[in-house]
Amino acid sequence: MRLLDYLNDYADQDIYPMHMPGHKRNFDFLDGVSPYRIDITEVAGSDNLHDSNGILKESMDMAARLFDSYRCWYLINGSTCGLISAIFALARRGDKILMARNCHKSIYNAVHICGLHPIYLFPPVDPEFGVNGSISPQQVQDALEEYPDIRLAIITSPTYDGVMSDVATISHILHEHKIPLIVDEAHGPHLGFHPSFPKSAITEGADLVIQSIHKTLPSPTQTALLHLCSSLWKNREKLQEMDRRISDSLAIFESTSPSYILMAAIDNCVHMLNDGKESLFHEYIRRINMFAKETRVLKHIRILCKGTDSVENHPLFFGFDPSKIVMSIRNLRLTSGEFEELMLKKYKIELEMIAADYALALTSICDTDEGFERLLHALIEIDQEYGSDTPKPSAPPLVQESMMKMTVSAAKDMPDEAVRFSDSAGRISREIVFAYPPGIPLIVPGEEITEQIIANIQDLCANGITVKSTFGTLPKVIHVVEV
Ligand SMILES: Cc1ncc(COP(=O)(O)O)c(C=O)c1O
The missing domain is CATH 3.90.100.10 (Orn/Lys/Arg decarboxylase, C-terminal domain)
Structure with missing residues (x-):
């Protein structure tokens, strides 16, 4: 079978995507134009991603203004290439770096490539849901006292499950020691566009922030942003030096043939937000709040920080991103694999992820009322049919204290x-x-x-x-x- 046939067949099946990409297949980011028609290389007037000074620079400058950063780079190899490039730009071979142990594997690859010595911060585990909590400022403070030669810090906020860390306090502590902070905000490019969402690390004092706009905004897979937004390098010369270093890194780790189709799609997403973020996010938060309210009827499935649960019940969370729907299935007579299959086969809902104790649905501004209703309806029926008053024993968390014997x-x-x-x-x-x-x-x-x-x-x-x-x-x- 040809891949295109498979994709078209899949698209015809009316399966609702409670997963990334954030356009939810409900958005024509090329305005009906055939992708082949606009698939060009660097020609006169089309600028060059690796040395931008024309139409691409204008677009990236607009994105920087929208997201409130000093400089924004468009990425067409995902946050993966942004994170590796950011670390490569800031760390020197053999450096000791402070990193959350629940970082994405791309960061471990950067640690490998750059020959770094990581000092891990282990996030706590929320006992109710089994998800990782926040990295606390105290953990960062303690690590700096124990390892005064740390040169760089990296954390993920929000996590896949939506848990935020206190980036403002953490960056303040690090900056007192002149240590830059990279925040992996792959799951948070939508933050900061509405007061109901937490603020982005860009405006909370981080130095470099990497966002997968394909994950939670209407932009196609592989598209991402890297922001230089330092509050550490305040003077212009230092910022320009960082700017040069990052561009140099991106020239190593990003394709030398960046796709104009993907870049045009990022540009469309930026324009869309620039023109309509207030109404788009107003509608979005209305849908989330409505869904959260309706989940109060659930007796066995619990939704993290929604319905009968709230962020106050989770002292290990600094904050929570309401776009994430984390469903605890400890009180169901189903394994997470069975829950996922039921969602797909019976209710035609594709979830983002399952862990042993919970399942995750991702939402975005492109979700519809019908999508939220379909999920709610499925949850109510499953809750009635498979609910159990005896919770399953809790599964071990995905990230646990581990023993590093060598780098x-x-x-x-x-x-x-x-x-x-x-x-x-x-x-x-x-x-x-x-x-x-x-x-x-x-x-x-x-x-x-x-x-x-x-x-x-x-x-x-x-x-x-x-x-x-x-x-x-x-x-x-x-x-x-x-x-
Ligand atoms: C926390 C986190 N960081 C980075 C990445 C890599 O992002 P991308 O797929 O845009 O390369 C992912 C991907 O799932 C992720 O979950």
Whole structure:
């Protein structure tokens, strides 16, 4: 079957996308134009993404004004290339960096490429929902006292599940030590456009912010933004130096043939927000609030920070992004895999992600009343039919305290040995292991494999969650550092 036929067939099935991309297939970002008609290369007048001074620069300047940053770069290789480029621009080989252990795998790849020494901040776990809480300013403060030679810090806010960290206080603490902060805001490009949403890290003191606009705004897959918005490098010369360093990094990690189709789509998204953000976000928040109110009837499924739950019940959260719908299914007689399948087969709703204890639906300004109603209807019926008064024992969280025995680069440089995963406790992994989504490593190269992590991963697989690894041989075999 041709891929195009598959895609068209899928589109004909009336499956509602409660997942990214944020345009929800409900938005014609090319205004009806055939993509081939506008697929050009750098010609006279079309500017050049890697050395912009014309139409692309104008558009990126407009985006910088819209998002309130000093400079904005359009990215056509996702936040992945933005994060790697940002880290490459700011860190020097061998640097010690402070990073949240629940960072996306692209950040671990940057740590590998740049030969960095990470000091991990482990996020706490919310006992009710099993999701990671915020990275606290106190954790950052303590780490700086213990490791005064840290050169850079990276956190994710909001997380995939919508949990915000206190970027303003964290950046203030770091800046007192002249340490820049990169915020992975892949899941938060919609923040700051309405008072009901938390503020973006761009205006909260972060130095570089990377956003996947394809995830939560109407822009196609692969499109993202990198913002330089420093409050650390206040003087103009320093900002210009950073500007040059980032452009230099992007020239390494981003395609030399950036797609004009994708760039035109980003430009359309920026114009759309510029012209209509108030009414678009007003309608969006009305839908979210209506949905949240209606979920109060649910007796067994709990929705994080919505309906009968609220952010006040979660002292480990600094804040919460209301666009995320995190559904706890501990009180259902269904595994998360069965819940996902039921949603798809019976209600024609495709969810974004399942973890062992919960499922995640992503919303955006392109969702319709009908979409929210379909999800609500499904939840009410499932709640009635499969509800149980005895909660399942809570599953272990995706990110747990782990023991780094060597850096990622050191582990990758070692010869490897294939061993049975069930017998690998005590060995040092050479592979990255992650549930996808969310792409947060369960095991990082250089970490010791424990009995606990083996049991957790086997449990995830048994729940129908896709666990991936560098060489794709899990859950049977893992490659470890040879002894
Ligand atoms: C937290 C986080 N950061 C970065 C990325 C990478 O983003 P992209 O897919 O735009 O490259 C992801 C992707 O899922 C993510 O979840």
